[in-house]
Amino acid sequence: MSNDWMAQGNCADKPPTAFFPSDGVGVEKARKICADCPVKAQCLEYALRNRIDHGVWGGTSERQRRRILKQRRIEAEAAQVSA
Numbered sequence: 001m002s003n004d005w006m007a008q009g010n011c012a013d014k015p016p017t018a019f020f021p022s023d024g025v026g027v028e029k030a031r032k033i034c035a036d037c038p039v040k041a042q043c044l045e046y047a048l049r050n051r052i053d054h055g056v057w058g059g060t061s062e063r064q065r066r067r068i069l070k071q072r073r074i075e076a077e078a079a080q081v082s083a
Helices: 004-008 024-034 040-049 062-082
Strands: none
Touching (some): 004 040
């Protein structure tokens, strides 16, 4: 799978450390950079698919991505039961 989309992100010209903050203020700053990013959805899916635990990806924090994965797992299990 190609990661060419990464070069189109708002983060391409920012230091990587901006997306691996040590506090909530840093998370909010990173999320603001991501807010109108043209590849935000691709970035989030990349992080979810690769189970990236650290940093801000696709405008989401580590905790938010864990919640998304949990919700998807619940929905997938419910779909299997319904089928």
